Amino acid sequence: MEGNIMSQPSQDQGIPSRSGCYRSSMQRIWRSIKAVIFSSKINVLIPFGPVAIVVHYVHNHGSVFFLSLLGIIPLAERLGFATEQLSLFTGPTVGALLNASFGNATELIISIQAMRNGKLRIVQQSLLGSVLSNMLIVLGCALFAGGVRHRNKAQIFNERDAGLNSGMLMVALMGMLSPTVLHYTNTEIQSGKSELVLSRFTSCLLLPAYAAYLFYQIKYQPIEDPSSNQEENQNEEAVLVSKWDCITWLVIFTVSISVLSDYLVDAIEGASRSWNIPIAFISVVLLPIVGNAAEHASAIMFAINDKLDISLGVALGSATQISMFLIPLCVLIGWMMGKTMDLNFKLFETAILFLTVVLVAFLLQDGTSNYLKGLLLIICYFVVAASFYVHVDATSADNKLPHG
Template sequence: MSVKNLIFFGLLLFVPVSIAAHFLEWGPLVVFITAGLAILPLAGWMGTATEELAVVVGPTLGGLLNATFGNATELIIALIALNAGLIDVVKASITGSIIGNLLLVMGLAMLLGGIRFKEQEFQSIVARVNASSMNLAVIAILLPTAVQFTSAGIEEKTLQNLSLAVAVILILVYMLTLLFSMKTHSYLYDVGVAEIVGESEDTAEPIKAEEISEHKPNTLLWSSVLLGATLLVAIESELLVESLEVATESLGLTPLFTGVILLPIIGNAAEHATAVTVAMKNKMDLSLSVAVGSSMQIALFVAPVLVIAGWFMGQPMDLDFNPFELVAVAVAVLIANSISSDGKSNWLEGTLLLAAYAVLGVAFYFHPVI
């Protein structure tokens, strides 16, 4: 068993601990910390179950399954927070997930992969396509804020309708990106498949083709794991959100910092580990697809879904973000695009991404409550 799985098994102990902390009233801070730690392994098992089921259903449905459940943890946390009326925290978690994946995850992957391998290569064409999609996402979430800023006395209902229209367009674009990556141009995303590359989690030795063909996941088992982990994530997210305001206040943290930094790290931890692990095995294409793909899914799918869900819930969720959040997202997209455009990476580029994330994190920490 790999070290990552051992850690995940250990962290599962926080599931009953967090529930006990809630019912025994150990305090919001204890509930918040234990619930956050409990979500980490659950998100990891959701990802593992999705990957195993993807093997059974085939590449097309498997890709759709991965696309649907790729950011399920963040979506569940955001939906529960949205239902609780914590709209500013939800918006901050959207921008935080984009920033975290582009700077923190890519940065760690390039740094640790670059330490082990002098220079790593990946598909520059895919990087450019992803860059164009992220540019569109930045423009889409910038416009409602720009309209609100430049139009004196604009009604909230008008801003909400604008956000709904933009949300529908972004979801359509997301569906087209899935069609592009899984059907019309899937060959761009199949780097290394011809080599039938498979590596065990504990060694860097290739798995033989016969062993791969014999790997037939238990559909019932992994479906149960996916369902169980999803239900537990929903329960833990409820505990997390209920204790969030009081707990972060006692820690001296603002809702903005909590949404941008803390919640995305909790929701994305499993993906962080995957991206870094495969980068250290010199599979930079896969590492970047995890990091950038997650950011694209947040911007083109999760954010629009939350806008539409807010409309059904009676919560006025729109795409009018804090201007400082938009600046941070634009900075993250700009530096990530410039570094990945040449199709090569090294440890210094990873360090630059991490430095940019650290600077933004400090800025959000000292940003006053508005």
């Protein structure tokens, strides 16, 4: 009896105490917060989000738009970080699908909020702006920075991959061009309806085409030499957050972006009147800054480190994803919401997109890069931005530039 009593404490020693479990959980939560929130300097912009919500009730729409824009930028960047962390636990195939799904989640959330408010032109122009931004300013800055850093040699990249992305962009362009030409040539069987039906039919084709593109990228693209252990060591060191913490952060950032996007979209028209600039300029030039901030920084860093294939994958891959996946998806979501979202992006916007796709394909056809090619793309982006600053969208009187 005494032996049993004496042995009891030794059995309890193997059972962790409630306070020990609590302390361990708090330490894990603190490590997660430290890795996600305090590891990036851009997170100093996060407080601008709550400030935007407070300012919203003062009815200063110009300030609300600017503060919401600043608040969403770090949330979008951290959403990408959480996706990358989660992909380390899922393997390359599922990881690629996760990156494809969450890569442009910010643009999708903003688009859905705008469609809910009936602002379909803002949806079209913001998505168009994201494509133009990735192809001109993101890619241009990457090529320019890489060319300046390695000015004594021509940087080389895989022209086959670049050509495949250019081909996918041309397919997406054809999908947008057909309803636009149909509208402006007045050759519709049913005026105002045929282009909508054509857009929805084309969108149903573009989504499987993008799925086939993803399957090809995952299944048939050459894989780097597995014998090199350096990359494996880097991946092990890159695991900063646990799998369930990643999922939790994905939910938190997605909900936060959704809430702020509602205030952002609601303040666009007020910001246009307050700042005396067209809504088209805000949608095409300013809104894409939110979704492309992370891509911009990473593409430049990869180019500086002479990893131009990754830079092109970031910039052109994001443009392809928006054109072949996000835009058709928004058309179908609009269809389910009872909104007349279509692929008719109007003549001015479609012409600029056509010239951009042709220009990028022409500059990348030889598989080499230098700072001059990057500079040309940057100049073209500023030409496009200036064009939308003086452009009046005739489809809506609200998009006209106010005159004082």
